[in-house]
Amino acid sequence: QKEVEQNSGPLSVPEGAIASLNCTYSDRGSQSFFWYRQYSGKSPELIMSIYSNGDKEDGRFTAQLNKASQYVSLLIRDSQPSDSATYLCAGYNFNKFYFGSGTKLNVKP
Amino acid sequence: NAGVTQTPKFQVLKTGQSMTLQCAQDMNHNSMYWYRQDPGMGLRLIYYSASEGTTDKGEVPNGYNVSRLNKREFSLRLESAAPSQTSVYFCASSPSIGHAFGSGTRLTVV
Numbered sequence: 001q002k003e004v005e006q007n008s009g010p011l012s013v014p015e016g017a018i019a020s021l022n023c024t025y026s027d028r029g030s031q032s033f034f035w036y037r038q039y040s041g042k043s044p045e046l047i048m049s050i051y052s053n054g055d056k057e058d059g060r061f062t063a064q065l066n067k068a069s070q071y072v073s074l075l076i077r078d079s080q081p082s083d084s085a086t087y088l089c090a091g092y093n094f095n096k097f098y099f100g101s102g103t104k105l106n107v108k109p
Numbered sequence: 110n111a112g113v114t115q116t117p118k119f120q121v122l123k124t125g126q127s128m129t130l131q132c133a134q135d136m137n138h139n140s141m142y143w144y145r146q147d148p149g150m151g152l153r154l155i156y157y158s159a160s161e162g163t164t165d166k167g168e169v170p171n172g173y174n175v176s177r178l179n180k181r182e183f184s185l186r187l188e189s190a191a192p193s194q195t196s197v198y199f200c201a202s203s204p205s206i207g208h209a210f211g212s213g214t215r216l217t218v219v
Contacts, residue, residue, distance in 0.1 A: 008149065034207045043199055043210040044152070088151065090207075095140060095159045096167070097208065101151035 003027050004091050006100035014108050019076040021103050023089030026070070030091035030098070033065055033072045038086045038102065048074060079107045111135055115200045115211030122190045122218045130185040130214050132200030140203045141183035142167075143175060145196040146213075152199065158183055190218045 006023045013019045025033075032051040036044035050056045050063040050072065062075040072091075076083055086102040113134045122128055134141065139160045144152040144167075154167030158177040172194060174186045183202075187194060195218045201208035 006151075032206075036208075043213050044208070045210070046207040049207050090152075095157065095165075096154065097142070097203070098154075099144075099152040101149060 003098035004089055004100040006087075006089050006103050008101060009104040010106050011103055012106045012108060013079050015079060015081060017079050019079045019083065019105055019107070021074040021076075021087050021089075021105065022071060023073070023100050023103075024071045025089075025091045025098070027091060027093055027098065028067075028070065030093045032092045033063070034090045034092065034097070035061075035063060035072075035074045036088040036090065037083075038088060040085075044088055076105075079105075081107050081109050083107050113200055113202050113209050113211040115198075115214055117214060118212065120214060120216050122187075122216065124191060124218060126190050127186065127188050128190065129187075130198055130200070130216075131182070132184065132211055133182045134202035134209070135181065136202060136209060137180070138202040138204055138209075139180070141177065142201045142203065142208070143173075143183070143185045144199045144201065145169065145194075146199060147196050155185065155198075190216075192218045194218050 035048040038044040048063040050065045056063045060077045064073045088102045089100040116131045142157040143155040156175040158164045161180045198214045200211040
């Protein structure tokens with residue numbers, strides 16, 4: 001079992017809709033969680049981090065963490081075609097980052 | 110301010126050849142990492158260095174060696190390349206608040 005699990009997708013949403021991306025993790029010792037966006041052929045870029053239970057908002061992005069249920073989610077409001085990418089979820093515990101395999105998001109104009 | 114710089118960007122090796130991937134960061138981060146990314150597998154940790162002078166194995170260390178030359182530089186060496194090492198390699202540096210990645214090295218072993 002991988003430390004961090006994500007549905008590989010693709011997840012298709014129309015432009016302007018809310019995209020909801022989810023991930024679950026197995027290591028209860030994980031201290032913080034991150035969402036990265038990766039365009040095809042490019043390196044991942046950090047878009048959100050979350051450390052405590054609840055919601056964290058940054059512009060059109062909201063990260064949600066539920067440590068009791070061991071899941072992390074990312075909501076993208078008013079989705080744009082430029083949001084089409086693979087989104088990687090990662091957990092952090094004692095100097096190591098554990099990445100999921102990513103969810104491919106397609107935003108259709 | 111370059112962030113994390115990786116070289117080379119592309120490389121083709123023959124089976125059995127050796128090479129070193131170079132990585133340097135200018136953000137004064139203590140921790141540095143090497144990952145490989147294969148289709149459908151996500152990012153898998155090869156080795157990491159929590160601080161200058163220390164290195165530790167990650168999930169897939171076999172066939173690789175690393176050197177943390179100083180705080181800025183962390184190199185990855187393939188002593189005898191195998192086709193199974195065909196992949197995209199990413200170097201990253203980090204405080205605990207999330208990685209900054211290099212641009213990647215696309216390595217093909219034939």
